[in-house]
Amino acid sequence: MSLEEKEKKLQQLTAKEALLGVAIAVGHFIWWFGFAYGLGGRDPQDYQYILGMPDWLFYSCVLGPVLLLVTLWFVVKFVLRDIPLDQEED
Amino acid sequence: MNIEVIVPLVVFLLFTFAIGIWSARKRTGAASFLHDYYLGSRELGGLVLAMTMVATYGSASSFVGGPGIAYDRGLGWVLLSMAQVVTGYFTLMILGKRFAVMARRYRAVTLVDFLRSRYNNGLVVILGAFSIVIFLFSAMAAQWVGGARLIESVTGMSYQASLFLFAAAVLFYVIIGGFRAVVVTDAVQGIIMVVGTLIIFTATLIAGGGMNNIMTSLYQENPNLVTPFGADGDLTALYVSSFWILVGVGVVGLPQVAVRAMSYKSSAAMHRALLIGTAVVAFMMFGMHMAGVMGRVVVPGIEVADTVMPELTMTVLPGWLAGIVLAAPMAAIMSTVDSLLLMISSSVVKDVYINYIKPDASENRIRLLSLIVTAAVGIIVVAISWSPPEFLIWLNLFAFGGLEAAFIWPIVLGLYWKKANGWGALAAMVTGIASYMIISIWLPGWLGMHEVAMPVLFSLAAFVLVSLLTNRQQNEWAPLENN
Numbered sequence: 001m002s003l004e005e006k007e008k009k010l011q012q013l014t015a016k017e018a019l020l021g022v023a024i025a026v027g028h029f030i031w032w033f034g035f036a037y038g039l040g041g042r043d044p045q046d047y048q049y050i051l052g053m054p055d056w057l058f059y060s061c062v063l064g065p066v067l068l069l070v071t072l073w074f075v076v077k078f079v080l081r082d083i084p085l086d087q088e089e090d
Numbered sequence: 091m092n093i094e095v096i097v098p099l100v101v102f103l104l105f106t107f108a109i110g111i112w113s114a115r116k117r118t119g120a121a122s123f124l125h126d127y128y129l130g131s132r133e134l135g136g137l138v139l140a141m142t143m144v145a146t147y148g149s150a151s152s153f154v155g156g157p158g159i160a161y162d163r164g165l166g167w168v169l170l171s172m173a174q175v176v177t178g179y180f181t182l183m184i185l186g187k188r189f190a191v192m193a194r195r196y197r198a199v200t201l202v203d204f205l206r207s208r209y210n211n212g213l214v215v216i217l218g219a220f221s222i223v224i225f226l227f228s229a230m231a232a233q234w235v236g237g238a239r240l241i242e243s244v245t246g247m248s249y250q251a252s253l254f255l256f257a258a259a260v261l262f263y264v265i266i267g268g269f270r271a272v273v274v275t276d277a278v279q280g281i282i283m284v285v286g287t288l289i290i291f292t293a294t295l296i297a298g299g300g301m302n303n304i305m306t307s308l309y310q311e312n313p314n315l316v317t318p319f320g321a322d323g324d325l326t327a328l329y330v331s332s333f334w335i336l337v338g339v340g341v342v343g344l345p346q347v348a349v350r351a352m353s354y355k356s357s358a359a360m361h362r363a364l365l366i367g368t369a370v371v372a373f374m375m376f377g378m379h380m381a382g383v384m385g386r387v388v389v390p391g392i393e394v395a396d397t398v399m400p401e402l403t404m405t406v407l408p409g410w411l412a413g414i415v416l417a418a419p420m421a422a423i424m425s426t427v428d429s430l431l432l433m434i435s436s437s438v439v440k441d442v443y444i445n446y447i448k449p450d451a452s453e454n455r456i457r458l459l460s461l462i463v464t465a466a467v468g469i470i471v472v473a474i475s476w477s478p479p480e481f482l483i484w485l486n487l488f489a490f491g492g493l494e495a496a497f498i499w500p501i502v503l504g505l506y507w508k509k510a511n512g513w514g515a516l517a518a519m520v521t522g523i524a525s526y527m528i529i530s531i532w533l534p535g536w537l538g539m540h541e542v543a544m545p546v547l548f549s550l551a552a553f554v555l556v557s558l559l560t561n562r563q564q565n566e567w568a569p570l571e572n573n
Contacts, residue, residue: 014188015506021183025176029334036169037327040318044309047316052301054316057165061172065372072179072368076361083357085190 010083017080024075028068035059094409095416096245102282102417103259106275106424110263113271123457124444127268128199128436134273134354136362140178141280142273143350143363144370145425147177147341148283149233152374153419154240157382158395164308164315164386166325168379173330175375176338177347178368182360184342185351188505190360193352200433201345201497202441204352208504211512217519219441221496222345223434227471229489230430231482234475237423243400244416250476256424257472264428265464269353272428279421284370286418287377290399293406298387307387315383332539335546336491343498344490346429349436431471435464488530491542495522498546499553507557514557522549 001009039047040056050058120126134142152171160167192198196207202218234253241252263271298304308315319325341347354360385392385402392398403415439460444451451459474482499522500515526545529536536544 010191011188014186014191018184018186018188018506021180021186024183025180025339028176029331032169032172033327033331036318040169044313044317049302049305052305054165054305056318057168057316061169061376065172065175065368065376068175069365069369069372072365076365080361081357082361083187083191085187085356086194 013081013083020075020079024068024071027071028064031064031067032060035064036061095413098410098413098417099241099244099420102421103255105278106259106263109274109278110267110271113263113267113274116270117268123453123460124199124440125197126270127457127460128432128440129349129353130269130273132194132353132355134350134359136354136359137366138273138277139350139354139359139363140366140370142276142425142429143181143347144178144367144374145276145280145283145422146346146350146429147344147426148371148374148422149236149426153283153286153378153422154236154396154399156375157378157385158398160379160382161386161392161398162395163320163322163325164312164317164383166318166320166330168376168383169318170325170330170333171375171379172372173333174337175368175372176334177341178371179364180339181342181347182351182364182367184502185348185505187357187360189348189351189501190354190357192505198352200436200440201348201501202437205500205504205515206441206445208510209500209512209515211516214500214512214515214519215441215445217516218497218500219437221493221519221523222437222441224485225489225493226346226430226434227467228482228485230427230434231471231475231478232486232489233423233427233430234471235478235483237420237427238475240416240419240423253472253475257468260424260428260431261465261468261472264431265461265468268460268464269432272425272432273350273353275428276425279425280370282414282421283374283418286415286421287374287381289407289411290403290415290418291377291381293411294381294384294388294402297406298384304384304387308383311386315386326538328538329535329540332543336494336540336542340491340494340498340542340546343494343496343501345493345497346433348497348501349433431464431468434467435460438463438467488527491526491530491540491545492523494542495526495545495549498522499550503553503557509557509561510553511557511560513560514553514555517556518549518553521552522546525549 036056039059048055053062117126120131125131156171193204198204198207202215202222205218206215234256237256238249238253241247241256242249245252263275295301305316312321314321314323354363381402382398385398389402389405392401400416403412407415439456443459496519499518503510504515522545525548526542529544530541534541
């Protein structure tokens with residue numbers, strides 16, 4: 001593989017991984033926002049309680065981060081690539 | 091104040107001394123003083139990288155200010171604090187391996203080095219270095235004041251004596267140990283912060299009679315406390331969401347955080363760090379802010395937000411455990427000021443002195459100068475914190491937002507957009523800082539969002555527009571000659 005192709009591959013890989021980061025953050029935001037204001041917007045006397053916490057808080061701020069970590073674990077394990085960082089240009 | 095509280099603090103300070111000495115010894119074999127002193131020769135592993143990013147970013151506000159506000163406003167502030175979880179993975183994934191590879195290729199030591207090789211524009215370099223020095227200096231001074239006040243309240247010593255003790259501890263390991271000492275102490279400080287969070291959360295939960303009981307009491311006092319909208323119902327979804335920019339994705343633009351993304355050893359270290367970092371931020375933010383809310387049931391009626399956590403700690407914990415928990419905000423403050431101090435020093439030595447004054451400075455001269463500048467900046471900031479001027483405290487309020495508005499697009503678009511050029515970056519920096527200051531001063535809460543939200547958009551618009559208009563200005567990556 002020529003240096004030019006190698007450089008192009010590096011550019012594509014790193015751009016893809018950065019976009020994946022944006023996609024995860026968007027999903028993360030939607031989950032956080034959706035449960036907080038979707039469930040939390042009800043009258044407080046209608047709240048259900050999970051582990052003693054109002055349901056919106058549990059889903060948005062407890063279950064959310066747990067699922068986020070599971071997602072990140074999968075991404076790290078199966079998607080992100082190990083590449084050498086000391087790549088010479090020429 | 092009893093001895094049990096002071097002992098853990100003293101042990102902790104002695105430990106940081108040892109790390110400073112160890113780091114200075116380790117440097118003797120390093121190939122380049124500059125790369126070792128300011129970047130630790132780029133050999134951070136996953137755990138240390140995660141901890142130093144979390145600890146640098148998490149400051150007194152995560153342990154004292156934030157939970158105090160949560161006490162006042164209820165679960166809505168817990169929700170808001172959780173906007174910070176995104177920082178755990180976002181900075182590392184966005185800057186990613188491309189940033190690490192480019193920084194190595196161009197032997198960049200500072201964030202400004204990176205901007206210099208990307209844009210090849212003197213004004214970007216000067217404005218960048220200038221904003222770093224001004225904003226970080228004021229941010230750092232405010233943290234020193236916080237650190238000294240905390241020691242004052244825990245030990246009963248005078249403010250000046252507390253400041254002196256705090257300064258002596260931090261300056262010693264930063265000056266002699268450099269970046270390696272900073273990140274290793276950060277890792278230890280991060281662990282103290284996690285343990286402190288676990289202890290205070292658990293103790294408050296037990297003291298309040300369990301989660302069910304606490305939530306029932308809060309609901310009976312004021313149903314708004316258990317909603318996402320705050321005790322007075324004034325935390326709108328838009329306002330709370332806009333914190334995703336200030337304390338979430340915008341953190342990419344903070345120089346002291348970004349520089350860590352060029353200092354890790356391998357992509358495996360980065361992968362591990364984004365998992366650990368996310369877990370630690372989520373745990374710490376949820377634990378501390380929930381403790382603040384639950385504290386309302388345990389110790390009701392506290393008027394001053396900043397005294398909530400110290401009072402709660404002293405109430406729910408025996409003395410020796412309280413010492414460990416109070417070491418956590420101390421650790422948080424130290425791990426922030428040490429990074430800022432080194433950051434300012436690197437900007438003065440590398441971005442100004444070596445770039446403009448003496449490009450051919452010898453290794454020995456750089457070595458001596460780095461130590462002197464770090465010491466001088468430290469001493470100046472202590473002198474100013476002795477009786478902090480109003481102006482500085484005021485400026486500090488704008489420090490992080492200003493840096494984010496200035497740097498986020500020049501870094502991110504510089505990495506991923508081929509047409510980005512120096513004039514675009516300059517326009518983005520000026521627009522970002524200016525519109526942020528204007529909105530903060532004259533239009534606070536404009537459009538119902540935090541003041542940093544719109545300037546980040548304006549800065550993006552200015553960047554794209556100016557880059558496209560001046561696209562005949564070729565901007566090839568320029569290698570740095572004098573490293």
